[in-house]
Amino acid sequence: MTNTLKADDSAEEARRALQAQLDALKTQEARNRLGQFATPTQLARDILAYGLNLLPTEENIRFLDPAIGTGSFYSALRTTVKHRHVAWARGFEIDPHYGYPAQNLWQEAPLDITIGDFTQQFPPTQNTDQANLLICNPPYVRHHHLSSQDKQRLRSAAHSAAHIDIPGLAGLYCYFMALSHRWMSDGGIAAWLIPSEFMDVNYGRALKAYLLHEVTLLHIHRFDPNDVQFDDALVSSAIVWFKKQKPPTEHETIFSYGGTLDNPKYSKRIRARDLDPAMKWTRFPKQDIAVVHEGYQLGDLFTIKRGLATGNNGFFILDEAQAHTLGIPAQFLRPVLPSSRYIKSDEIKADDQGMPLLDKRSLLLDCDLPEDEIQIRYPALWAYLQTGLNDVAQGYLCRSRRYWYAQERRAAAPIVCTYIGRSDREGRPFRFLLNGSRATATNVYLMLYPSPLLAAHLQYNPKALRQLWLALNAISKETLLENGRVYGGGMHKLEPKELAHVPANDLAALIGLGKKRCEQQLELIASHS
Structure with a gap:
């Protein structure tokens, strides 16, 4: 590769045309299954420009893209590298549908594209053969599209490469990040364009532990969920930057949100030692480190379960x-609640037979x-x-x-909560419905059953349930969103455990519970039973 790579917008135009042509020849279902979503041109250029600024100017660039597709990041490299020397550029593409046309497109360029599964390649052992600039938009393949054999192989390889024990519910992108560890030189820079859900979900804890302990986490930029980066994928995206070296003492990580990588709406430095893999990282930078809640949580008052899955509604x-x-x-x-869009009032009344009105x-x-x-x-x-x-x-x-x-036999719950909400609309993103009927609910709802603690109080004060229902709907929008998870297009979800962790001191006070923990209350209840 020459010392200077001329910016070539005509090559990028040809690549975009090729991308559109190849995408059109595949069904959306097929592309979803393989997680094939090309990086938009300007976003790819922003990422490359940022990465080049992190890399010492005297270093020759050794570029690697483990999921190169038609080469959007390589094209961005050509337009942003300016006078810096590129020693070599390499990419892998598992799908020949994209790989062979990409090889043909870049046949005159000093780019080596291998058609094959990156996760089954042997990493180089010499420093000069390892990348110091790794940029990747890995395939967003959900875990249920991975066979049990593939999961076993990938989990073993991830542990060997990066000391990560990745859970079975993790998507393929987590394995890509782990396996790429051995493809990077010490001190090398990596940027990963991945779904931001890893910051909140349980399977993301392993990845966050890797980012905190095995490498130096430099910067996480999360895009506004209402500003979807991919036209053909409903996913909230984040860019994760790190250096392949152990983190220094008192290291700080930049968290930014909204706007662009260079001009975010919010930005804050967080001490790495204050970050925990178990916490929800999407709270940053708009919020501070969460104070551990010592009082009651909703899970103390309610047993919370997802509604039943029918198999085919x-x-x-x-x-x-x-x-x-x-x-x-x-x-x-048996009666079952319809979608919440058919329920106008937050209180569901019933006829004499228990059928919802x-x-x-x-x-x-x-x-x-x-x-x-x-x-x-x-x-x-x-x-x-x-x-x-x-x-x-x-x-x-x-x-x-x-x-x-x-x-599945799932009894009607006295209170149900919508499972999915939106933050880009006025009003409450989640609705708590008082269910006076005997209708059960499907998995578009969370079902709230009184815990033994609450049930004991309701025995002598049944009206307290209505008070609690009103208080549930008065929980701030910010509190509920903070405890849930976010996807593209401003869509938010609350899983049972996430709703169970919502602070509930005010609700506990409504039924006469003080600041004592519920275990003490339960012991008192048991002693009088």
């Missing part, structure tokens, strides 16, 4: 007219009888079940059941 959830037309016997139907009333099909008995005794139900044998019954969840049409 379109098949198992029917409206009353459908059920009547199909002739489904009433004993195999809603404009849209849904019924869950559930039967635990063997199919031969159904065929003899309930021919209408049997006939309907036959329509789902070739597709619904073959789904993962249905296949794992004793009878593929038998649902």
Whole structure:
């Protein structure tokens, strides 16, 4: 490669045209399965420019992209490197659909593209063959698209390469980061464009421990979730910068948010020793280090569970007219809450039979009888079940059941909470609904059942449940969002454990609980039982 690489916008235009052409030849489902989302031009250039500033000017650049695609980062290198010397540039691409056209596109350029799975390559052992500038937008492949054999191989390789014990729920990008450790020279700079969810989820703790202890974490920039970086992927993105060396004493990491990498909306330095892999890092830089909450949490007052997963809502959830037309016997139907968009009031009232008084009333099909008995005794139900044998019954969840049409038994919860909310809309991102009916709920809701502590109080003060429901809806938007996780487009989710960690001293005070921990209260309850 020559000492100076001329900025060549025409080459980038050709690459973008090739990218669009190749993407159009694949279905969205196929690209999702392989996590193929190309980096936008300006973002790639911003990342390269930032990385070059981190690398000492006297060093010859040794560039590596482990998931090169059509070469968006290499193209950005050409336009940003200016007069610096590039010793070599290399990339890997697992998919020949992109790899071979990329080789052809850059055949006149000093770029070596290997068609193959990066995770199965042998890393170099000589310093001159290791990269000092590694830039990558790794494939965003979710864990359920990885076979158990691949997970076992990847987990073993990640531990060997970077001393990371990656959980089974981690996406492929976590393994890419771990395996790349041996491809970098000491003191080398890496930038990873990855989903920001690793900052909050449990499987991300291993990756955060690596960033805190095995390398020097320089900077994490998180984009505003409402400003999705990829047109074809609903994911909130972050850029993680680190140097391959152990962190120095009193090291500080830059956390920035919103805007651009060079001009973020918020920015703050956080001492590395104040960071813990277990904490939610998306609180930075807009918030300070969280103070450990010593009082009550919602999990002390409620047992919180996800609603039931039917295996196929379109098949198992029917409206009353459908059920009547199909002739489904009433004993195999139980009320279930519809989507929250069909629930106008936050209080769900019921008729004398416990059916929710809603404009849209849904019924869950559930039967635990063997199919031969159904065929003899309930021919209408049997006939309907036959329509789902070739597709619904073959789904993962249905296949794992004793009878593929038998649902999990989940009692109605007195309070349910919407599982998904949005921060870019006015009002509350999550709704707490007071459920006065006997309707159960699907997994678009979280179900709140009184804990033994709360149940004991409700025995002599049933009206306290309404007070708690009102107080739940008064919890600040910021508190709920801080405890949840964020995705692209301003979408937020709350998992049961995350909602359980929300501080609840004010709610505890409503039912007469003081500052004592709930364990003490439970001991008192037990002593009087």
